[in-house]
Amino acid sequence: MSSVTTTKRPDRARTPRPAPRRRPRGPDLGAWFLVLPALLPILVLSVGPLLYGIALAFTDAQSGRTQATRWVGTLNFQDLLHDTLFWESFRIGAVWAVGVTVPQFLLALGLALLLDQNLRFRWLARALAIVPWAMPEVVVGIMWRLVYNPDAGILNETLRSLGLGEGHDWLSGLATALPAVIVVGVWAGMPQTTVALLAGLQNTPRELHEAAALDGAGAWRRFRAVTWPALRPVALAITALNLIWNFNSFALVYVLTNGGPGGRTRLPMLFAYEEAFRYGQFGYAAAMGCVMVAAVSVLIALSLVRRLKGDQDR
Amino acid sequence: MSALRTSGPARAGQYLALLAYLAFLALPFLWLVSTAFKPAPELASLHPTWIPKDPTLDNFRQAFDEQPLLRAAANSLLAAVSAALIAVLVATPLAYVTARHRGRLAGAATGWVVISQAFPFVLVIVPLFLVLKNLHLINSVAGLVLVYVVWSLPFALWMLMGYVRAVPAELEEAAAVDGAGRIRTLVSVTAPLLVPGVVATALFAFVTAWNEFFFALVLLKTPEKQTLPVVLTHFLGAEGVADLGPLAAAAFLATLPSLVVFGLLQRRITGGMLAGAVKS
Numbered sequence: 001m002s003s004v005t006t007t008k009r010p011d012r013a014r015t016p017r018p019a020p021r022r023r024p025r026g027p028d029l030g031a032w033f034l035v036l037p038a039l040l041p042i043l044v045l046s047v048g049p050l051l052y053g054i055a056l057a058f059t060d061a062q063s064g065r066t067q068a069t070r071w072v073g074t075l076n077f078q079d080l081l082h083d084t085l086f087w088e089s090f091r092i093g094a095v096w097a098v099g100v101t102v103p104q105f106l107l108a109l110g111l112a113l114l115l116d117q118n119l120r121f122r123w124l125a126r127a128l129a130i131v132p133w134a135m136p137e138v139v140v141g142i143m144w145r146l147v148y149n150p151d152a153g154i155l156n157e158t159l160r161s162l163g164l165g166e167g168h169d170w171l172s173g174l175a176t177a178l179p180a181v182i183v184v185g186v187w188a189g190m191p192q193t194t195v196a197l198l199a200g201l202q203n204t205p206r207e208l209h210e211a212a213a214l215d216g217a218g219a220w221r222r223f224r225a226v227t228w229p230a231l232r233p234v235a236l237a238i239t240a241l242n243l244i245w246n247f248n249s250f251a252l253v254y255v256l257t258n259g260g261p262g263g264r265t266r267l268p269m270l271f272a273y274e275e276a277f278r279y280g281q282f283g284y285a286a287a288m289g290c291v292m293v294a295a296v297s298v299l300i301a302l303s304l305v306r307r308l309k310g311d312q313d314r
Numbered sequence: 315m316s317a318l319r320t321s322g323p324a325r326a327g328q329y330l331a332l333l334a335y336l337a338f339l340a341l342p343f344l345w346l347v348s349t350a351f352k353p354a355p356e357l358a359s360l361h362p363t364w365i366p367k368d369p370t371l372d373n374f375r376q377a378f379d380e381q382p383l384l385r386a387a388a389n390s391l392l393a394a395v396s397a398a399l400i401a402v403l404v405a406t407p408l409a410y411v412t413a414r415h416r417g418r419l420a421g422a423a424t425g426w427v428v429i430s431q432a433f434p435f436v437l438v439i440v441p442l443f444l445v446l447k448n449l450h451l452i453n454s455v456a457g458l459v460l461v462y463v464v465w466s467l468p469f470a471l472w473m474l475m476g477y478v479r480a481v482p483a484e485l486e487e488a489a490a491v492d493g494a495g496r497i498r499t500l501v502s503v504t505a506p507l508l509v510p511g512v513v514a515t516a517l518f519a520f521v522t523a524w525n526e527f528f529f530a531l532v533l534l535k536t537p538e539k540q541t542l543p544v545v546l547t548h549f550l551g552a553e554g555v556a557d558l559g560p561l562a563a564a565a566f567l568a569t570l571p572s573l574v575v576f577g578l579l580q581r582r583i584t585g586g587m588l589a590g591a592v593k594s
Contacts, residue, residue: 034407134576289437
């Protein structure tokens with residue numbers, strides 16, 4: 001634990017300086033002047049709405065209603081507790097988030113390790129590997145709809161030409177829809193993860209690698225003993241972020257299936273969006289948002305606890 | 315390095331794996347391009363091919379006829395450029411102060427960066443919608459720009475703080491010793507060194523805003539105001555096979571600006587744009 005606190009608070013703040021410094025310690029008036037232009041929009045459009053949103057969850061706010069909005073206490077949450085559709089959507093969201101994040105991490109780790117090697121055409125691979133990152137999510141969704149198209153899609157055509165059956169209507173099939181959108185999620189999020197892991201790999205000590213190789217350690221042992229310990233903090237951070245991002249994802253599935261067929265791919269975000277902007281139930285949708293934030297916070301807390309434990313083990 | 319030389323078969327395996335990765339990442343995009351240039355009869359054919367036999371630009375013409383793509387692109391451009399400019403304009407001073415003064419403010423700033431990543435948009439979007447409605451900024455690009463600025467601030471701040479830290483504080487101190495005032499130091503010593511980082515951050519914010527869909531969907535109601543991603547979804551629905559061509563053509567065009575910008579940023583992105591963030 002002590003190591004954690006010392007890294008957070010640099011020593012130089014405590015040690016007395018030999019000579020008086022020109023630069024002030026904390027932000028002075030001039031500094032505040034520099035900070036204000038960013039602080040104002042943040043407070044008005046980010047912190048403010050967040051608090052407002054939490055407050056809304058305890059009201060019966062609806063869109064286009066003439067009566068005044070009233071406080072209803074925890075009524076929205078009580079309703080939510082019995083809303084089986086929401087919990088089903090929540091379950092789908094969890095399956096989606098884990099189903100995307102885990103393969104995303106494993107595939108990205110493989111790609112990052114490859115790109116860290118001294119391979120030919122590495123520059124080309126690095127350039128191509130970030131293309132999905134550059135594409136608008138809506139275009140990614142449209143693109144995969146073209147790939148999955150039952151008649152004109154390349155996936156079914158490839159299956160047919162390989163003699164693997166007549167293919168499926170992937171995005172409309174009750175059984176195939178969720179796996180099909182998960183594949184798209186993995187594809188779309190791989191570049192960010194790869195880039196983060198690649199940056200982490202570049203921090204691993206190369207000399208240690210060579211020393212381990214000289215001692216006769218195989219590739220797997222070198223990975224376990226040298227690469228992974230250096231990469232672990234980055235891997236944990238990006239995985240936690242990916243879980244959050246994926247759980248909150250919206251555009252991809254909106255374009256691919258719009259939650260269908262029969263709600264099989266209705267992620268919590270799609271559910272809350274419909275509740276708020278199709279049915280106008282602002283208060284109820286805000287309560288859903290609160291539950292989602294709570295779930296995500298628990299996730300972050302768990303990952304932090306794991307990380308602290310890992311630090312102690314070392 | 316000799317100890318790390320990879321054996322022949324292992325190297326071949328690595329190239330094969332790399333090839334598989336590139337196929338997975340690139341083929342869907344190639345299919346989009348291929349579909350965009352295919353004439354209608356070929357799209358309806360039972361056995362679609364990778365390379366159009368008779369490439370055509372008809373799909374592009376039809377796409378522009380069916381949907382107001384030019385106006386949508388203009389809206390997107392206006393929103394993305396303004397958002398990127400304003401974002402770096404307000405984020406650079408904040409990044410400078412937080413990077414130089416380690417203290418409560420820096421802690422609060424990084425804390426906010428982390429927390430904002432965990433925001434479910436859903437909890438923010440309803441109140442944001444109500445706030446903007448009260449300000450009469452619903453269904454206006456100006457309102458969208460405001461949202462994009464706030465939304466891209468955390469990452470812009472993150473990137474810029476890394477760039478500020480890369481400028482040695484000793485340089486500023488030297489300028490101060492030479493008698494330069496605080497503003498003079500900032501303008502003639504720090505700012506020039508920050509320009510590349512600020513440009514990269516602005517480009518990144520541009521792509522983020524250009525690609526954004528959710529806020530635009532909620533906040534822009536009339537077709538005249540809508541941005542490109544929202545207009546693209548109007549092609550969807552009960553599309554017949556013949557409509558796939560224009561859909562692909564429009565989607566391909568909407569991607570080009572982002573691809574160009576990412577091409578410009580490519581070296582920064584894979585060369586460790588995140589490295590600074592990772593180390594700190």
